[in-house]
Amino acid sequence: MNEELVGRLEEKLYFNDSTKPEHSTKTTQSQLETQQKYCQRIQYFVDNAEILKVQLDKEKHIKYCIKGLESLSSSYEGLDSSRPWLVYWTVHALDLLDYHFDTSLKSKIVNFLALCQNKDGGFGGGPGQISHLATSYAAMNAIAIMGADGFSDAYSIINKDAMKSFLMRVKSETGCFQMHVNGEEDTRAAYCACSIAAMLKFDIKSELFNNTINYLVSCQSWDGGFGPNPGAESHGGYTFTSLAALTILNGLGDIRDSDSLVRWLCNRQMTVEGGFSGRANKLVDSCYNFWQGGSFPIVQNLLDPVYTDKKHWICDEKSLHEYTLFGSQWRDQTGYRGGFGDRPGAHRDYYHTCYALSGLAAMSYVYDDSGNLIKHDIGQEDSVALLNSIHNVRPVAVLDIYDFFTTH
Secondary structure (H helix, E strand, C coil): CHHHHHHHHHHHHHHHHHCCCCCCCHHHHHHHHHHHHHHHHHHHHHHCCCCCCCCCCHHHHHHHHHHHHHCCCHHHHHHHHHHHHHHHHHHHHHHHCCCCCCHHHHHHHHHHHHHHECCCCCEECCCCCCECHHHHHHHHHHHHHHHHHHCHHHHHHCCHHHHHHHHHHCECCCCCEECCCCCCECHHHHHHHHHHHHHCCCCCCCHHHCCHHHHHHHCECCCCCECCCCCCCCCHHHHHHHHHHHHHCCCHHHCCCHHHHHHHHHCCECCCCCCEECCCCCCECCCHHHHCHHHHHHHHHHCCHHHCCCCCCCCCHHHHHHHHHHHHEEEECCEEEEEECCCCCCCCEHHHHHHHHHHHHHHHEEECCCCCEEECCCCCCCCCCCCECCCCECHHHHHHHHHHHHCC
8 A cells, every 4th residue: 555655646746846937926826835845745654655554543532532521721722712612623623533522521511501692592792692503513513423423411401492592593685694783694694594494404494594594595606615705716615515504404505606616626736745725826725524524415415316436526635635644634743643734834723623534534534326325535543533524423323313303
């Protein structure tokens, strides 16, 4: 396996040496610097391939995420209004790494999230903060993770009727949703509302989602990607949220130009680094492992089956694996220390750790025509768990919360 991997990495080194821009700008200079930092890492592996292992250092990543659940440094003070997000980022990363949550820890996490839920049904960024769709989505995902495998106490904190009322209050006349009452509206908000509604088994054909499909498809830009609002620039995050929301609403067939969409997504994968950028002419970033990579299992359904590979997504899964392991695993002079940064040389954080692993999970498994699960990796010793890309939690978490709220 190492021999094949070394060959692929040597090809990336060749591309790095042979692709130079005709004109130098700050953008091209930043791109070349990023490529060089990545190539330094893969050159080191190529030179020492006989003694080095291809490793996803799960134990160190778990240790880093557990620390984030217990205490945070002062650098996270600016995220005081995003505390359900911090919970979700850490517990989701741990879940993908097959960490076992005991009942005591689950109870602590759920009890904290209960403090973040307001009487109007939504979850705020912390206890006493106003209800917000983004933090409500994060809290619901964290609750789904905690409730999986029989811990139904997690679901009991959710005020289902009040949550539906909250969603109705932030529904916009355009068909989209506001992030909070009288707040901004964009495809993020629509996705958060759709994801929450799906988990709680609300009727997607009800007035709650009147004109939402029309709004979402109107956000497709001229180049095929989706922006936050009609006429806005295409962006990986808004493209994913639009596609995932349309999937929940059974509206994928309404997309105006699927060919351009697929082309735009594929062009976001960087030739040398193998990871994704969020927009045209931007640098690679490990969070787009998911925000771009999570779209490929969705768009596979839009393609003519004649042109699809039944055992692979239509991007380069192996290159994404290589970037995740060699480029974004955080390391210092002593080696890997746990956590992920956005690119080589950047510091680690819980956001990028969550979405680097999420994208790795999305790219690691494909169901073929016979329903068999095909696993893709580059020979690393450990792997991440299977993912439901629509909600960005493991499939068991989705199935269990769906089952619970079907009857409650």
